[in-house]
Amino acid sequence: MRPEDLALLNVPGSVTRHGDLLLVDVARPDLEADAYSGSLWRVPQDGPPVRFTFGDRDSAPRISPDGAWVAFLRAGDGSPQLHVMPTGGGEGRPVTDLPLGAGVPVWAPDSRRIAFVARVAEPGRYGTEKDVSAEAEAPRRITGFRYRTEGIGFTFDRRQSLFTVNALADIPVPVRLTEGPYDVDSPCWTPDGEHVLVSAPRDLDGESLHTDVYAVPAGGGAPVLAVRSDGSAEHPVALPDGEVLYLGMEFSGLDAVAHNLGLYRAPLRIAGETVAGAVAGTRLTEEESVDCEPLPPVPLRDGVLVAVRVRGAVELRLVPSGALDAPLEKLVPILGERASVKSFTSCGEQVVAVVSTPASPGEVVTPDGPLTDFSGALAGIGPLLEITAVSADGYPVHGWLALPEGEGPHPVLLNVHGGPFHQHGWAFLDETQVYRGAGYAVVLPNPRGSSGYGQAHGRSVIGALGTVDADDVLALLDAALERPECDAGRVGVMGGSYGGFMTSWLAARHGGRFRAAWSERAVNAWDSFTGSSDIGWFFAEAYCGPDIETQRAMSPLYHADRITLPFAVVHSEEDIRCPVEQAQRMFVALRRNGTPVEFLLFPGEGHELSRGGRPKHRLQRFEAVLEWWSRHLS
Numbered sequence: 001m002r003p004e005d006l007a008l009l010n011v012p013g014s015v016t017r018h019g020d021l022l023l024v025d026v027a028r029p030d031l032e033a034d035a036y037s038g039s040l041w042r043v044p045q046d047g048p049p050v051r052f053t054f055g056d057r058d059s060a061p062r063i064s065p066d067g068a069w070v071a072f073l074r075a076g077d078g079s080p081q082l083h084v085m086p087t088g089g090g091e092g093r094p095v096t097d098l099p100l101g102a103g104v105p106v107w108a109p110d111s112r113r114i115a116f117v118a119r120v121a122e123p124g125r126y127g128t129e130k131d132v133s134a135e136a137e138a139p140r141r142i143t144g145f146r147y148r149t150e151g152i153g154f155t156f157d158r159r160q161s162l163f164t165v166n167a168l169a170d171i172p173v174p175v176r177l178t179e180g181p182y183d184v185d186s187p188c189w190t191p192d193g194e195h196v197l198v199s200a201p202r203d204l205d206g207e208s209l210h211t212d213v214y215a216v217p218a219g220g221g222a223p224v225l226a227v228r229s230d231g232s233a234e235h236p237v238a239l240p241d242g243e244v245l246y247l248g249m250e251f252s253g254l255d256a257v258a259h260n261l262g263l264y265r266a267p268l269r270i271a272g273e274t275v276a277g278a279v280a281g282t283r284l285t286e287e288e289s290v291d292c293e294p295l296p297p298v299p300l301r302d303g304v305l306v307a308v309r310v311r312g313a314v315e316l317r318l319v320p321s322g323a324l325d326a327p328l329e330k331l332v333p334i335l336g337e338r339a340s341v342k343s344f345t346s347c348g349e350q351v352v353a354v355v356s357t358p359a360s361p362g363e364v365v366t367p368d369g370p371l372t373d374f375s376g377a378l379a380g381i382g383p384l385l386e387i388t389a390v391s392a393d394g395y396p397v398h399g400w401l402a403l404p405e406g407e408g409p410h411p412v413l414l415n416v417h418g419g420p421f422h423q424h425g426w427a428f429l430d431e432t433q434v435y436r437g438a439g440y441a442v443v444l445p446n447p448r449g450s451s452g453y454g455q456a457h458g459r460s461v462i463g464a465l466g467t468v469d470a471d472d473v474l475a476l477l478d479a480a481l482e483r484p485e486c487d488a489g490r491v492g493v494m495g496g497s498y499g500g501f502m503t504s505w506l507a508a509r510h511g512g513r514f515r516a517a518w519s520e521r522a523v524n525a526w527d528s529f530t531g532s533s534d535i536g537w538f539f540a541e542a543y544c545g546p547d548i549e550t551q552r553a554m555s556p557l558y559h560a561d562r563i564t565l566p567f568a569v570v571h572s573e574e575d576i577r578c579p580v581e582q583a584q585r586m587f588v589a590l591r592r593n594g595t596p597v598e599f600l601l602f603p604g605e606g607h608e609l610s611r612g613g614r615p616k617h618r619l620q621r622f623e624a625v626l627e628w629w630s631r632h633l634s
Helices: 004-008 429-435 455-459 468-481 498-509 526-532 538-546 548-553 556-562 581-593 616-631
Strands: 009-019 021-030 037-042 059-061 068-074 081-088 111-120 160-166 185-189 195-201 213-219 225-226 233-240 243-248 262-267 269-271 274-278 296-300 303-310 313-320 333-336 340-347 352-356 360-366 385-390 396-403 410-415 441-446 486-494 516-520 567-572 597-601
Touching: 004 021, 004 429, 004 616, 009 059, 009 352, 021 059, 021 526, 021 616, 081 111, 081 616, 111 185, 111 340, 160 195, 185 233, 195 233, 225 233, 225 243, 225 597, 274 333, 296 340, 333 352, 333 486, 385 468, 396 468, 410 429, 410 468, 410 498, 429 441, 429 616, 441 468, 468 498, 486 498, 486 616, 498 516, 498 556, 516 616, 526 538, 526 548, 538 548, 556 581, 567 581, 567 616, 597 616
Parallel strands: 009 340, 009 360, 213 233, 313 340, 410 441, 410 486, 486 516, 516 567, 567 597
Antiparallel strands: 009 021, 021 037, 059 068, 068 081, 111 160, 185 195, 195 213, 213 225, 233 243, 243 262, 269 274, 296 303, 303 313, 313 333, 340 352, 352 360, 385 396, 396 441
């Protein structure tokens, strides 16, 4: 794969099904327009997909319960707005025209009303006051920790609220159902259509890290606590038997990191404006071995479908009826072995999913096999080889190696993932394929701290960043370098976010093993990260502890004097998750030390540049990466 092949990536998103009608949204980077295009496609059981809508950026299709209507989001040149159209085809009709756009539609049982969330700006903000630019708005008065979020910006002055709308009315008028200093998310209708369940912060306190399930009367009224979680509750699904499913994790205080997300079931007894027995649900999946992806669970006759992280895969598994604290081996595999499930749904007992593999960003798949070939135009895609190693303390390490064509020996790139509670794996990764296509062997480790190997594996780096995780990364690299295809004398290290942290850390502690380093959107200094990152106020303490000197000891910046190899500091100007000061401080420290360092700064981009940035910036980033390694690993 070449960098310019970004334009060939057709990436399916979410699927919806009713009877024989199966729809999926597909997005594509458009390098000429420097934007993303997207439309809905109909997927027949036998034959190629057929384009269903012709908007510039259509997404999130949802078919009404009666099968007559499709609701979806159309962005065009502005914020996404809710549209509906007949399932038999026709023109999409706008249902909303909200200043900041609308969220994913959720049909009511009556197939007329739709629930969704949308951000509502304070008066005078974000263009609500005519002829007043953002630069001319009044100053913001901030009084809490949670005032902005990566990918969104400021949030405390544009809260995410619940709306409903009669989509089939002659003149649809959205009705706002929640107001206050908190956000709501993941709306779900109760079977009688009288309430909408949402995930919201505990006690409706926007500062809380804990979330619970609240019931909002569809006709208007205050949210009522429905389920008190043991830590968090998201993606509620109301069942006909008067219970509710949701995904949640258990934690207390600021310790909201590296906990496995599990499936819960709780009673839901709504009587008028009150909910009886609002208690924590019962965990149906074992905390240690089952880590669910944050995708809504789907109930079937014999159990509940959930997506689960398993050793680099995201598998679709069935939690059997009657399960209680069920370990991973008791969950029935449905789809996703050596692959990654991105979304899924069912109509009756018919299951369909979007599944990514190392060779494809995603295809529509059923248990009987794939239904699409959106990635047929991609060329030069190679397989992943599983490799294992034993760390310094005897701990087993797992990961992958992507080898370019030819005998080699090839120069090697050690690419560390972000998170750290995340995973490399069986999903398509354009970076791996581009680097492989340019002639590099790519090593992809899942060290301790990663997800998908049990909660103990993920939490083993709490208070110990840069210790066993660094040992694991190097152990897997050594295992790869034992192969004759890999050149042990030409090795580079790279990564983003936590991977950028690990790149900086390894450059300081084990710099002699590498020719050069590419550290991207990195955490370099936990002490300043605490006050500058959108999550820093809890994340740094959760991983490093509250002591400033301990945080500095785990910060690559305070070991920068040990870095002598050529070093690329790469960042985005509008990154809120790992703010640009993390890059600036490291660049200045290395420059003062006389280290050969370069600073590549992308304007107008945030933390997700490499995955969702402007297409031209993604292309320019790839070109810069390959130019850097051609200089240092040739």
